Amino acid sequence: MKISSKLILFFCGVVALFVLLAFALLAQTRTVSAGYDALLSQQVRQAEAARVVQVGFKKQVQEWKDILLRGHTPADLARYTGQFHDEETQVRSGATVLAAAVRDPACRELLDQFLVAHRTMGEKYQAAYEAYVGNNFDFKLADRMVRGQDRAPTDLFDQVVRRLNDDVTASVAAQERAVQHARNLALALSGGLLFGLGLVGFVTVSNILRRLGRLKAVSDRLARADIEGLSVDISGPDEIGQFGNSMKGVHAAIEELTRLASDAGHA
Amino acid sequence: MAAKLSEFYKQAAQEFGLAGRIKLAMLTKISSEKAANADDSPENIRIFEQALQQLRSGA
Numbered sequence: 001m002k003i004s005s006k007l008i009l010f011f012c013g014v015v016a017l018f019v020l021l022a023f024a025l026l027a028q029t030r031t032v033s034a035g036y037d038a039l040l041s042q043q044v045r046q047a048e049a050a051r052v053v054q055v056g057f058k059k060q061v062q063e064w065k066d067i068l069l070r071g072h073t074p075a076d077l078a079r080y081t082g083q084f085h086d087e088e089t090q091v092r093s094g095a096t097v098l099a100a101a102v103r104d105p106a107c108r109e110l111l112d113q114f115l116v117a118h119r120t121m122g123e124k125y126q127a128a129y130e131a132y133v134g135n136n137f138d139f140k141l142a143d144r145m146v147r148g149q150d151r152a153p154t155d156l157f158d159q160v161v162r163r164l165n166d167d168v169t170a171s172v173a174a175q176e177r178a179v180q181h182a183r184n185l186a187l188a189l190s191g192g193l194l195f196g197l198g199l200v201g202f203v204t205v206s207n208i209l210r211r212l213g214r215l216k217a218v219s220d221r222l223a224r225a226d227i228e229g230l231s232v233d234i235s236g237p238d239e240i241g242q243f244g245n246s247m248k249g250v251h252a253a254i255e256e257l258t259r260l261a262s263d264a265g266h267a
Numbered sequence: 268m269a270a271k272l273s274e275f276y277k278q279a280a281q282e283f284g285l286a287g288r289i290k291l292a293m294l295t296k297i298s299s300e301k302a303a304n305a306d307d308s309p310e311n312i313r314i315f316e317q318a319l320q321q322l323r324s325g326a
Contacts, residue, residue, distance in 0.1 A: 248296040256292035259300055260285055 002238045006204055010197075017197055021190050028182050035175050043171050046101055047164040053094040054161050057118075060087035061150050064125060068132065068139040081129070088122055095157075107163045114156040121149045211240045218247050227254050272302040275315040283322055294318035 001009075063084035071077040092115065099111035124146050132142035211234060218232050232251050234244025276299040279287035292298045295318045297305060305311055 245296070249293040252296045252298045252301070253289050253293040255298035255300065256289050259298065260288065 003208060003240065006208075006238075010201055010204060013197060013200070017193050021186075021193070024186060024189070028186055031182065032175075032179050035178060039168070039171050039175060042103075043164070043168045046098060047161070047168050049094060049098050049101075050157075050161045050164050053091055053098065054157055056087050056091045056094060057150075057153065057157060060084060060091055063087055064146070067129065068142055071132065071139075072137040077133075084125075088118075092118060098160075102164070104163060104167060107160055107167075110156055110160045110163070114153050114160065117153040117156055121146075121153055124149050208240065211236070211244075215240060215244055215247070218244070218251075222247065222250055222254065225254060225258075227251060227258065271307040271312055272297070272305055272315055273299065275319055276302060279319060279322060287322055290322055291315070291318055294321055 063080050066080040067077065067084060071080060095111055095115055095118065099108050099115065102108050102111065128142040128145035131145060132138060135141055214234055218230065218234065221227065221230050230251060232244055232248045234247070235241050236244070276288055276291060279291040283290070288299065295302075295314050297311070297314075302311075302315075
């Protein structure tokens, strides 16, 4: 193969390698991006929704306390009762949506239990509310009726939030491991390919330089007309081989010329 | 001994003089001294015939 063809092939190889690496890097970036997108669109969003429901539930309980403390005036009673029911509705709908969305069966079971406990608590709060209003705003009576009733749903939902947060943490760790694995693979592959290409380049250039050195030695001897015992053993299909072949012709011509001169001298 | 190859050198000298011999050596890459010791192989004869043809065509 000609040197020019070797150099073109080597150049094409380098370009192809870098294009390949660029595509591999792009594909890897897309995979990582897709992984994090999935994480954000599912687990992180669900954990965030769970925290919203958790805060809503605490606000609902706080609204109940506001009813008991300030419900003796009609305006405050209407205001805090309305806010209590708004929070109750939002908590229930939020937990229902979340229960339909989560993939973890244990988490879904906890949410179902929470919804049952929340509904039961709501019924008891409603009974206490009616006793509170019917007994001249006797907050002590109403408080006794529902004391500790928020504990069970609170505990259940705390478990839901904890499980979803743990799920997010585990998914992030898995994603980081996948990214690290892909990075190591990319580094090993690109390093190996670059090493292989460098080795091929080094062998090719060394071979060319070695043959060029031999050609120069022959050329130097021909330039000095030092042809005694000279052998031009440079061959091959490439440019150096062709040059070596031409040198053989020059060598033979000088030998012939030398012989003719010698014959003429003897005549 | 390569009698046929040596004949090519004599032929070149007759037709083109000393320059013909030197050109023949350059084209065949075999000097007359080496040609005298080389084999009259079909390959060598073909090379010398082609070279002599080139000389005749003025290449």
